[in-house]
Amino acid sequence: MTITATGAKRRVRSAQHPERGRSRWRRRDTWAAYGFISPWIIGFLVFTAGPMIASFVLSFTNYDGIGASHSVGFANYRHLFQDPAVAKSLMNTLIFAVMRVPLSMAVALLLAMLLLRVGRASGFFRTIFYLPVMTPSVAVGILFLLLFNGNVGLINHVLGLVGLHGPAWTTDSAWIKPGLVLTSLWSVGSTVIIYLAALKNVPKDLYEAAELDGVGRWNSFRHVTFPQISGTLFFTLIVNTIASLQTFTEAYTAFFGSSNSQTYSNDAALFYVVYLFQQAFQYTHMGYASALAWLLFLVVLVITVIQAKVSKRFVYYEGDER
Known part of the structure; x- marks a missing residue:
């Protein structure tokens, strides 16, 4: 009670x-x-x-990872602007990103549009395209040396079958970054899956209306498909740009391993994170490496903000009155 x-x-x-x-x-x-x-x-x-x-x-100290750290003020940041390797590695990274991001997005979108037309077999091909993503990055770096070897590589062998003389991908500084960009397409499968999901969400009645108006395939893609998937394109642009600016494993495995550092020209493959890694763990300049890391953070932040500002001109979101 x-x-x-x-x-x-x-x-x-x-x-x-x-x-x-x-x-x-x-x-x-x-x-x-x-x-x-x-x-x-x-x-x-x-x-x-x-x-x-x-x-x-x-980043404001002199620290070797073992002994005590000593404050050096802004000396590490001042040294960033005096170190020629910083400018070289940053330029290599930016060139790599400019080449890789548009190409990987275009290839992924093309494959996604092909998968959209496959029908019932799309599930099988989705798995096939995504499986390379699971490959360890170190293995991809080794694969680069095997495929793009100037003398016995498979790529130059195939080019020779059609009468073309392949370049020295691993020793010619002009071809090192293009070779690494082509190798990076090995893991484009995750972007393909994202684009395929976006393409499937485009309302079919928009295509029917465009067809009734006599719009061709290119104009249909330009005025219907592209605006509807522009948000997804912008997302992958940001993600792929950040990933490209932080590229490390493939280049380090191929050009900076103990057995390869003297065999191949590696100046063109000196990416920013590779140089950061060298300063931190090869030369034990932990303070300077921390300053390098914060500079990379600022570069990524600035590029992302610029992309976000520019995206307002072409990214369409549902409910926009434009």
Whole structure:
């Protein structure tokens, strides 16, 4: 009887003060939500925010990873503008990104449009295109040396079958970055899957209306398909640009391994993250490497902001009045 009376009193109070009852439930839901996302919050603080703060502090020090650190003020950042390898590696990285991003997006979109026409077999081909993404990056770097070897590589052998003389992909500085760009297409499958999903979401009645108006395939793609998938294109542009600016494993495996560093010309493959890695773990200049990392962060941030500003001209979102 006592429990029943107490429950009845609570129900009466809740009925008299409905806002208080809803507020209590909101607090419970809020704490439950924090409980569910707490593993991510802890992981972010420990593995992302913490190292970022530590690297920012280290960028103002002279630290070799073993002994005590010594404050050097802005000396590391001043040295960035005096180090010719920084400008060279940054230019190599930017050239690589400019070549890789448009090509990978175009190839992925073409493959996605072909998959859209396959029909029932698209599931099989989706798997085939995505499987190379699972290949370790180190293996892709070795694959580059096997395929693009100027003397015995498969690429030059195929070019020779059609009467073309293939270049020295691994030794000619003019062809090192194009070769790495072509190798990067090995893992274009993830972008293909994203584009395929976007293409399937384009309303079919828009194509029917365009066909009734006598619009050709190119104009249909230009005025129907492209605007409808422009948001997805913008997303992959940002992701692929950031990934290209941080490229490391394939170039390092192919040109900076212990057995390859003296065999192949590697100046053209000195990408920014490769140089950062060398400063941090080969020369143990942890403070200078931290300053390099923060410069890369600023470069990525500036490029992303510029892309976001420019995207307002061509990215269409549902509900826009343009």
